[in-house]
Amino acid sequence: MLEALMKIFGKTDKSSQQIAHDRLKVVLIHDRANVSPEVMEHLKNDIIKVISNYMEIDQNEMEISLANDADSVALVANIPVHNMKHGSDKKH
């Protein structure tokens, strides 16, 4: 009955129209960049490796994602830094 009423008034919490739009936005970023989730995971691990040579980072809180605007794709990384490593800690 509630569902019937919602149908009459055209109200649901999130329309499938909106869901389709949101899902497409995400999948197309990856399609366009030709990057699979596995590649992103490898990339993330490699970034951790390199940055860890210079600073202590919070691996659990770090986020790596692709974002796009009109005609370009950007790699966006948010990497919380705990501490800088100095001098002899730095490996080459």
Next chain:
Amino acid sequence: MSEVIVITSGKGGVGKTTTTANLGVGLAMRGKKVVLIDTDTGLRNLDLLLGLERRIVYTLVDVIQKRATYEQALVRHKKYTNLFLLPTSQVADKTAINPEQMAELIAQMRNDFDYILIDCPAGIEQGFQTAIIGADWAIVVTMPEISAVRDADKIIGRLQAEHKEIKLIVNRIRPQMVKEGTMLDMTSIDDILSIECIGQVPDDEKVVDSANRGVPVVEWDSSQAGQAYRNIVGRMCGEKISFMEFPTEGFFTRLKHVFGH
């Protein structure tokens, strides 16, 4: 000098061939000299939609393989004598024609028509490359469905890589579903694909009826889809035509549906 336009989509079944037939007839109704080239070798259907399936003697494959001239292969439309079909073979496959051969043929045909419309096969393989190579610009046909929009995006990427200008046709829109929020709307599709839209065609039973008869719906005054196609033709000819408003059911009709009759 012709304007050469490829009609493509990536996904099958979204209405490439229907669009090609309707735009071709629509342009011919305005007196333009038009040729429609079917490149869906092995799965040809443009002949059926135009009611020309029994008049085919030579095909695109015969022309490419120099067994006939393209003039010999052209099938003239019964009603619009300035409209021609260059059909493809139903027995060969897409490897029968390569992009270079197609480019050469288009170059040869360019001076003889106002418009050359190329009906592209589904997919992104050789058939697609062959269909797009000679085109000045592309019409991408999609539907307000998640898979069709994704495939359209892929095709748009390929076309942009080839530096083709692109315009979008959104086909088979169901206004009632859009209104209820159960189908992607034009704002979402614009946001996702960012391609100039040249047509919004409603889902219309008359499209099936007209295909049965081999008479494209663009000729039918009473059809909403037909009107949408006539509008697209007008826009292709440089006219400013605003998009149609589609009628949807009101509150009481919906009430009736929900409670059964």
